[in-house]
Amino acid sequence: MSRTxxxxxxxxxxxxxxxxxxxxxxxxDLSRYANLSPTPCLERVxxxxxDGFIDRYVAxxxxxxxxKKLCAYIEVSLNSTSTEALKNFDQHMRGMPEVQECQMVAxxxxxxxxxxxxxxxxxxxxxxxxxxTTPGIAQTHTxxxxxxxxxxxxxxxx
Numbered sequence: 015m016s017r018t019x020x021x022x023x024x025x026x027x028x029x030x031x032x033x034x035x036x037x038x039x040x041x042x043d044l045s046r047y048a049n050l051s052p053t054p055c056l057e058r059v060x061x062x063x064x065d066g067f068i069d070r071y072v073a074x075x076x077x078x079x080x081x082k083k084l085c086a087y088i089e090v091s092l093n094s095t096s097t098e099a100l101k102n103f104d105q106h107m108r109g110m111p112e113v114q115e116c117q118m119v120a121x122x123x124x125x126x127x128x129x130x131x132x133x134x135x136x137x138x139x140x141x142x143x144x145x146x147t148t149p150g151i152a153q154t155h156t157x158x159x160x161x162x163x164x165x166x167x168x169x170x171x172x
Contacts (some may be wrong), residue, residue, distance in 0.1 A: 016065045019171075025050065027171050029058055030067060034168045037071040074167060082130040084137055085159040088145070090125040093152045106148045112140050123155070134158075 045055035107116040115128040131137045
C-alpha cells in the first residue's frame with residue numbers, strides 16, 4: 015500500500031528535497047546528507063520511488079544553449095468544451111514539441127500553454143502552422159516572456 019505525504023517522516027522529506035535539487039547525487043553522499051548509512055538510504059529511495067513520490071530522474075537543459083530562447087504563454091479558448099473536444103485538443107498538444115506545458119484551467123479561457131521556440135519568426139510559424147490549424151480553437155492570446163524572474167522544478171515539501 016502506497017504511503018501518503020502525511021506518512022513520510024523527516025528523513026524521507028529530507029531525501030526528497032535533496033533529490034529534487036540534485037538527482038545525480040550518489041547514494042553515499044545522499045546517505046551522509048540524510049544521516050543514514052548507505053543501505054537504509056537506498057532502501058528509502060526505492061520505497062519513495064515505489065510509492066510514486068519520485069516520478070523520474072531527468073537532466074534540465076539550458077534552453078538558450080539549444081537556441082530556444084523565446085518563451086511564451088498562450089491562453090487558448092475552445093469553441094466547445096465537450097469531452098471529445100477536450101480529448102482532441104489534449105492529443106494535439108501532446109504532439110507538439112514546442113509545447114512544454116499545457117494546463118486546462120478554470121476562468122475566462124480553457125487552456126494555458128507554455129512554448130519554447132527559437133525567436134519571434136519561429137513563434138509566428140508555430141502559431142500559423144501548428145496552433146491555428148488545431149481543430150476547435152476559437153481564440154488565443156499570447157504573452158511573450160521578457161525576463162524570467164523565477165523558474166524552479168522543485169515542489170515545496172513541508
